[in-house]
Amino acid sequence: xDKVVQSPLSLVVHEGDTVTLNCSYEVTNFRSxxxxxxxxxxxxxxxxxxxxxxxxxSGRLSSILDKKELFSILNITATQTGDSAVYxxxxxxxxxxxxxxxxxxxxxxxxxx
Amino acid sequence: xxxxxxxxxxxxxxxxxxxxLECSQTMGHDKMYWYQQDPGMELHLIHYSYGVNSTEKGxxxxxxxxxxxxxEHFPLTLESARPSHTSQYLCASSPGLPSYEQYFGPGTxxxxx
Numbered sequence: 314x315d316k317v318v319q320s321p322l323s324l325v326v327h328e329g330d331t332v333t334l335n336c337s338y339e340v341t342n343f344r345s346x347x348x349x350x351x352x353x354x355x356x357x358x359x360x361x362x363x364x365x366x367x368x369x370x371s372g373r374l375s376s377i378l379d380k381k382e383l384f385s386i387l388n389i390t391a392t393q394t395g396d397s398a399v400y401x402x403x404x405x406x407x408x409x410x411x412x413x414x415x416x417x418x419x420x421x422x423x424x425x426x
Numbered sequence: 427x428x429x430x431x432x433x434x435x436x437x438x439x440x441x442x443x444x445x446x447l448e449c450s451q452t453m454g455h456d457k458m459y460w461y462q463q464d465p466g467m468e469l470h471l472i473h474y475s476y477g478v479n480s481t482e483k484g485x486x487x488x489x490x491x492x493x494x495x496x497x498e499h500f501p502l503t504l505e506s507a508r509p510s511h512t513s514q515y516l517c518a519s520s521p522g523l524p525s526y527e528q529y530f531g532p533g534t535x536x537x538x539x
Contacts, residue, residue, distance in 0.1 A: 357530070358529070413459075413485075416468045421466075
């Protein structure tokens with residue numbers, strides 16, 4: 314079964330809108346959750362979250378983690394066409410020397426002018 | 427800015443050919459990874475390495491093989507390409523502790539005819 318589930322799978326908005334992307338996870342030994350932005354090519358790192366309730370912020374993007382309910386959200390305010398991309402959520406499990414990430418399918422965000 | 431390179435960027439090749447996808451990073455990272463990503467689907471880990479002469483199979487079974495003779499180099503080889511190998515292949519590296527962020531290369535889009 315899927316360990317990392319993102320919703321919605323796709324979203325179309327207009328410039329200036331605010332969007333919220335969701336990521337829920339189900340892993341045995343959670344260690345951290347990471348958000349990436351993937352445009353045409355390689356995913357680029359946005360945030361890493363390890364503690365509940367602490368918001369990470371970078372410009373118009375922000376993210377928060379809820380370890381009790383096992384989910385994270387990524388907010389984008391005042392969206393721009395350049396925000397159009399696939400947003401990926403990934404989870405790292407703890408244990409030994411585990412550095413592997415498990416990715417969700419991503420949310421395809423399209424921002425129209 | 428991450429310095430991780432993949433060549434070729436695009437490859438169209440006939441069935442049965444042997445191919446090697448190159449991945450190099452100049453950051454001195456011990457940890458390196460290969461992911462396979464089909465359109466609209468999540469990244470699947472197919473191989474990883476935590477250091478020189480150390481390689482492991484990932485979560486998704488793959489007919490490819492990898493080697494790690496030098497820290498900076500992590501090539502992936504398909505001995506006999508098949509149409510089912512058509513996909514995008516992404517290479518990544520990470521420094522490990524204290525940061526688990528993975529840096530991605532631009533990817534190789536492989537088409538096997």
